[in-house]
Amino acid sequence: MNPVNYLYLAALLFTIGAAGVLIRRNAIVLFMCVELMLNACNLAFVTFSRMHGNLDGQIIAFFTMVVAAAEVVVGLAIIVSLFRTRHSASVDDASLMKL
Amino acid sequence: MSPTAVHGLWTTAADPLDRIPAPHIEYAQLAPTLIVVGAAVIGVLVEAFVPRRARYLTQVFLAFAALASAFAAVVALAGAGYASGKAQIAAMGAIAVDGPALFLQGTVLLASVVAVFTFAERRLDPAAHGNRVDSFAAQAASVPGSESEQAAVKAGFTTTEVFPLALFAIGGMLIFPAANDLLTLFVALEVLSLPLYLLCALARRQRLMSQEAAVKYFLLGAFSSAFLLFGIALLYGYAGSVSYAAIADVVDGTVARMDPALAATMGNDALLLIGGALVLMGLLFKVGAVPFHMWTPDVYQGAPTPVTGFMAAATKVAAFGALLRLLYVVLPGMRWDWRPVMWGVAILTMLAGAVIAVTQTDVKRLLAYSSIAHAGFILAGVIATSKDGVSSVLFYLGAYSFVTIGAFAVVTLVRDAGGEATHLSKWAGLGRRSPLTAAVFAVFLLAFAGIPLTSGFAGKFAVFKAAAEGGAGALVVVGVISSAIAAFFYIRVIVLMFFSEPKPDGPTVAVPSFLTTTTIAVGVAVTVALGLFPQYFLDLAGSASTFVR
Numbered sequence: 257m258n259p260v261n262y263l264y265l266a267a268l269l270f271t272i273g274a275a276g277v278l279i280r281r282n283a284i285v286l287f288m289c290v291e292l293m294l295n296a297c298n299l300a301f302v303t304f305s306r307m308h309g310n311l312d313g314q315i316i317a318f319f320t321m322v323v324a325a326a327e328v329v330v331g332l333a334i335i336v337s338l339f340r341t342r343h344s345a346s347v348d349d350a351s352l353m354k355l
Numbered sequence: 356m357s358p359t360a361v362h363g364l365w366t367t368a369a370d371p372l373d374r375i376p377a378p379h380i381e382y383a384q385l386a387p388t389l390i391v392v393g394a395a396v397i398g399v400l401v402e403a404f405v406p407r408r409a410r411y412l413t414q415v416f417l418a419f420a421a422l423a424s425a426f427a428a429v430v431a432l433a434g435a436g437y438a439s440g441k442a443q444i445a446a447m448g449a450i451a452v453d454g455p456a457l458f459l460q461g462t463v464l465l466a467s468v469v470a471v472f473t474f475a476e477r478r479l480d481p482a483a484h485g486n487r488v489d490s491f492a493a494q495a496a497s498v499p500g501s502e503s504e505q506a507a508v509k510a511g512f513t514t515t516e517v518f519p520l521a522l523f524a525i526g527g528m529l530i531f532p533a534a535n536d537l538l539t540l541f542v543a544l545e546v547l548s549l550p551l552y553l554l555c556a557l558a559r560r561q562r563l564m565s566q567e568a569a570v571k572y573f574l575l576g577a578f579s580s581a582f583l584l585f586g587i588a589l590l591y592g593y594a595g596s597v598s599y600a601a602i603a604d605v606v607d608g609t610v611a612r613m614d615p616a617l618a619a620t621m622g623n624d625a626l627l628l629i630g631g632a633l634v635l636m637g638l639l640f641k642v643g644a645v646p647f648h649m650w651t652p653d654v655y656q657g658a659p660t661p662v663t664g665f666m667a668a669a670t671k672v673a674a675f676g677a678l679l680r681l682l683y684v685v686l687p688g689m690r691w692d693w694r695p696v697m698w699g700v701a702i703l704t705m706l707a708g709a710v711i712a713v714t715q716t717d718v719k720r721l722l723a724y725s726s727i728a729h730a731g732f733i734l735a736g737v738i739a740t741s742k743d744g745v746s747s748v749l750f751y752l753g754a755y756s757f758v759t760i761g762a763f764a765v766v767t768l769v770r771d772a773g774g775e776a777t778h779l780s781k782w783a784g785l786g787r788r789s790p791l792t793a794a795v796f797a798v799f800l801l802a803f804a805g806i807p808l809t810s811g812f813a814g815k816f817a818v819f820k821a822a823a824e825g826g827a828g829a830l831v832v833v834g835v836i837s838s839a840i841a842a843f844f845y846i847r848v849i850v851l852m853f854f855s856e857p858k859p860d861g862p863t864v865a866v867p868s869f870l871t872t873t874t875i876a877v878g879v880a881v882t883v884a885l886g887l888f889p890q891y892f893l894d895l896a897g898s899a900s901t902f903v904r
Contacts, residue, residue, distance in 0.1 A: 293581035304592035
């Protein structure tokens with residue numbers, strides 16, 4: 257199969273993730289959409305790696321996974337502390353600071 | 356027939372593995388980063404093993420020692436000629452050791468030393484239950500207003516984890532401007548961002564706002580770093596490599612070894628243009644340039660003020676370093692494509708930052724919008740695409756970071772019963788109540804405004820001069836106009852402090868310990884020194900303005 261199709265899939269997944277971040281209102285769902293975007297990047301890396309015949313892209317995919325895991329640790333800690341304070345994870349409710 | 360012979364039909368002995376060559380790491384040249392990250396790891400161990408009473412002193416001493424010795428290492432490397440003649444690429448092509456990298460690392464480290472002093476300040480908050488506390492939450496995990504929080508406050512707990520967190524962030528900031536491939540760039544971005552998200556959430560007062568700021572910063576930061584990563588993927592697809600030099604060769608069309616796959620992808624300009632734009636977007640987000648500035652005011656306002664000062668200064672220095680290296684080393688071959696875009700971004704950033712700042716009523720938000728406007732001024736220097744452009748940006752960053760940290764340190768001093776009094780109306784008449792504090796803040800505001808004899812003037816002059824010589828005359832006109840708009844609201848605050856009656860229930864000015872005093876004194880000293888004698892520092896920046904490739 258032509259590897260370019262995987263690139264289209266990666267772009268599609270990335271767009272779905274980005275649209276989700278913009279549309280959804282729950283902080284956890286937003287965060288999952290960001291993870292989807294990172295995974296779309298991984299797919300693009302691996303596809304390009306295959307097209308170029310070098311391993312850089314596959315190695316980078318591993319780095320991305322580690323970074324995404326670290327981001328989960330930090331992000332969930334922050335979101336959970338916000339949820340425990342407000343009993344809501346909606347990003348629309350967090351509006352103490354407005355002009 | 357023996358069993359092995361049967362198996363031999365479908366198995367074969369694996370070839371002995373070749374020895375994997377060990378990568379060659381130049382530890383001495385990476386010493387600044389290694390010292391800071393090593394101290395951060397030790398700081399985590401201190402949290403685990405040192406008794407609570409002794410942690411604060413241990414952490415402060417450790418952080419100070421690490422930052423000071425890392426700065427000594429930077430100076431030693433620069434003295435050994437790595438900033439000019441011996442500039443080279445270390446760690447198997449991952450990290451550049453050259454003039455801009457060392458200059459910015461030195462700036463980040465010096466700014467971090469004085470910022471860590473404000474982290475350690477324990478004289479400002481009134482003593483609760485006989486315990487002196489800093490600006491960080493008693494226990495981050497306890498819900499604001501809950502019994503567990505009251506118990507933690509009563510027991511005198513403090514979040515000493517802020518020191519290792521800050522050190523990790525500084526470690527990332529040291530790598531960020533020196534990163535010489537896109538993977539290192541991405542990892543450094545995350546290493547500097549993740550601790551900052553946490554630091555934002557740790558305020559002792561107004562914890563709801565602080566947590567809200569952290570959530571906003573985190574979600575938007577993660578969103579933008581995903582864009583950066585997709586951009587990296589596309590650039591990798593375009594060039595078949597993430598190394599800066601290799602990508603630049605492909606952009607210029609001077610590839611030594613061509614293979615069919617590369618020939619196919621490098622003809623595809625969409626990969627290069629979209630990839631470059633997405634990576635640029637990720638960096639402009641960190642810099643706080645319009646239209647990627649939305650997080651700046653909220654995060655600056657909600658975060659604990661010492662953290663705000665730290666990230667306003669150090670993050671900006673590191674991010675501009677990375678932006679410069681990307682545009683000057685990787686994409687100089689496309690400057691006819693990125694210059695018009697950066698023109699637009701710079702004009703929008705300068706005007707929007709200055710105009711919106713006029714309407715602000717909170718001093719931290721005001722400084723946030725002013726930092727956006729300053730990002731625009733620095734971008735004007737980036738657009739110059741000349742050696743003078745690099746050196747003026749380096750100088751501006753050095754001048755700006757000390758003014759910022761000093762200004763936010765003054766903000767921590769003005770307090771009322773609810774903590775810091777950041778609403779501008781409360782600052783009315785501060786000059787009559789405590790002339791010294793108001794005068795120091797006025798010096799910082801004048802430097803922000805770019806009044807002669809302050810570092811702000813020298814920086815702005817250098818940046819605008821480089822931009823004008825680089826063919827961006829119209830940009831300089833816009834820059835001067837928005838400087839004038841910005842000067843209006845800086846002067847307005849000075850007038851408010853000195854020429855209006857103090858309110859009877861106005862805030863008091865806390866007397867700081869030598870820590871914050873040092874921070875503010877260093878801020879004033881650097882502001883005045885760079886304003887009166889800019890030439891020495893401009894020469895220093897000029898001698899450090901050549902990138903290695």
